[in-house]
Amino acid sequence: MHVPDGFLDLATSVSTAAVSVGAVGLCLRRARHEVELAGPAMPGLVSAFVFAVQMVNFPVGAGTSGHLMGGALAAALVGPATAVVCLTVVLLVQALLFADGGLTALGTNVLLMGVVTVVVGYGVMRLVAAVLPRRRWSVVAAGSAGALVSVPAAALVFVGLYAVGGSVPVPLGRLATAMLGWHALIGVGEAVITGAVLAAVVASRPDLVRLARTTRAALPDLVVVGADGVRRPVAARGGRAVGPDRPDDDRDGAQEGARPGRGALAVALLVSLAVAGGLSLLASASPDGLESVAGTLGFGTAAADSAVAAGPLADYAVAGLGGAAAPVLAGVAGVVATAVVGAAAFALAARRRAAR
Template sequence: MHVPDGFIDAPISAATGVVAAGAIAVSLRGARRELDERTAPLAGLVAAFIFAVQMLNFPVAAGTSGHLLGGALAAILVGPYTGVLCVSVVLLMQGILFADGGLTALGVNITDMAITTTVVAYAVFRGLVKILPRTRRSITAASFTAALLSVPAAALVFTLLYALGGTTDVSLGKVATAMIGVHVLIGIGEAAITALTVGAVIAVRPDLVYGARGLEQRLKLRVNGELVDAQAPLEPATPRTSRRKLWIGGLVASLLLAGFVSFYASSNPDGLEKVAADQGIDQKAKEHASADSPLADYGVRDVDDARLSGGLAGVIGVGVTVVAGSGVFWAVRKRRSTSQAA
C-alpha cells in the first residue's frame, strides 16, 4: 500500500507530514517506557523482519497481490510507540533506497501504514485480551483479529486522504469499495503472518512479547475449604531460548526471506496499485525521486541475473534496516537510562 508521489496533492501531503512528524516525536518519548535492555535489540530485528516479509507479495484475487503492512506485528511484539517507529524506519529505507513509496508521500505512508495500523491493531488487541481467557492462545487469536482489522482500516484512511487531496477526479464510492474490499482479503494474509510470528515468539520467549506482559492465567486454590483465585504468570520462570539465539535466528530468517524466498513472491500489482490502475487514481503519478537508485525496484543495478539481483537487494535491505533500526532504538534506550540516572 505504498503511496507514490502524485496521488495526493501537496497541501494534504504536507499536512500528513506534520502528523507523521508529531507521531514520531510522541513515539520516541513513548518508546523510552517500552524499551529496556531485553527488548531494545529485538525492536531493530522486528523492523528488519517487517522489511523482509513486505517483499513477499502473496496472491489474494485475480491479478492482485498483497503484502504485510506490519503495524499489528510490531505493536504486539515491541509496543505501540516502538511499533510506529519500526514501521516508519522500514518506510524510510524503502523510500530512499528502493524507490518504493514516494518521498513527498512519506507523510501519507507513515500516517497510513505506520500510525493507523499500529493504533487500530493495538486498540483491538488490548480490548480482546481483556475479555478472552488469559492464555497464550488468546494472545495469538487477538493478534490475528487485530491484524485483520488493521489493513482495511488503513485502506479506509487512504480513501479519506484521497477524498481530501486526490489529484484525479474519480468516484470516491468506487475507490472506497475497491480499496476496502481487496484489503479485507489482504488482511487475512496479514493476520495469518502476524499470528504465526507472535505465536512462534511466545512459544520460546513469551517474556519478550510486549502484548503478553502482565497477562496471567487464573488458577484455583483451596484455602480454608474454599476455592479462591490465584495468579500464575504466563511466562515460564526460565526462558528456553536466549535472547542472542532468538535475535540470530530472527535475523537469519529475515535474510532468507528477503534473499531467497522473495524471488517466488507474486508479481501481480498490490491492492493499491490494482485499484489505482482500475479507477484512474494513477493518472498523475510522478516518477520517484530515487528512481535512479542502485537498488531501485528491489534489484541491484548492473546485476543481470534477476534472482541474484533481487536476493542481493533484499539482503542489503535487511542489513541496512536492522542497523538503522537498532541505532534508533539504542539511542532511545540510552536516553531513557540517562534520564533515570539524572
C-alpha cells in the same frame, strides 16, 4: 499499500507529514523506557523482519496481490509506541534506498502503515484479549484479529485523504468500495501471517511478546532452587518472576520486558535474511491492492517516479546485476540496513533517556 508521489496534492502530503512527525516523536519518547529495559536489538530486528516479509507479495485474486503491513504484528511483539517507530524505520529505508513509496508521500505512508495499522490493530487485539481466557492461544487469536482489522482501516483512511487532496477526480463511493474490498482480502493474509509468527514466538519465548505480558497471558512457570536446596515453582507474570521475595506489581510487570539473548537475536536475523533473500523470490508480480484500484479507477497515471528511482537498489534490484541474484542481494542489504538503522535509533533513544 505504499502511496507513490503524485496521488495526493502537496498540501495534503505536507499535512500528513506534520501529523506523522508528531506521532513518531511522541511514540519515540514513550518507547524509551521499554527499549532501555529490553535493549535496542529486539525492536531493530522486528523492523528488519517486517521489511523482509513486506517483500513477499501474496496473490488475493483477479491479478491483485497484497503484502504484510506489519503494524499489528510489531505492536504485539514490542508494544504500540515502539511499533510505530519500527514501521517508520522500515518505510524510511524502503523510500530512500529502494524507491518504494514516494518521498513527498513518506508522511502519508508513515501515517497509514506506521500509525493507523498500529493504533487500530493494537486497540482491537487488546479488546479481544480482554474477553478471551488468559492462555497463550489467546495472544495469537487477539493478534490475528488486530491484524485483520488494521489493513482495511488503513485503506479507509487513504480514501479520506484522497477525498481531501486526490490528484484525479474519482467517484469516492467506488474508491471506498474497491479499497475496502481488496484490503479486506489482504487483511486475511495479514491475519494469517501475524498469527503464524506470534504462534511461533509464543511457543518458544512468550516473554518476548509484549501482548502476552500486558494481557497477563499464561507464561511458563520458573523453578527457583533456594539456599536449602528445595526447588520451588515461581509463577512468571508480566514477563518477570513473581514470588515471596518479588511481589506481584501489575504496573511494573506490564512495563518490564525480557532482554533477548544472542541466540534468539541470531535466529531472528537469520529468519529475516532467509525471507528477504529466498522466500521473496516467490512473491507475486501482480500489482498490490492500491495499484490495482488506481489502475481500475484511472488515477494510476498520476503516480510520479521517486527522486531516488535511479538509485543502485531501486525496485529491489541491484544496478548492473541481473538474474535472481539481484533481488536476493537487495533483500539482504535491506534487512541489514533496516536492522542497523532501527537498532541505532532505539539505542540513541535509550541513551538520551539515561543521560536525562
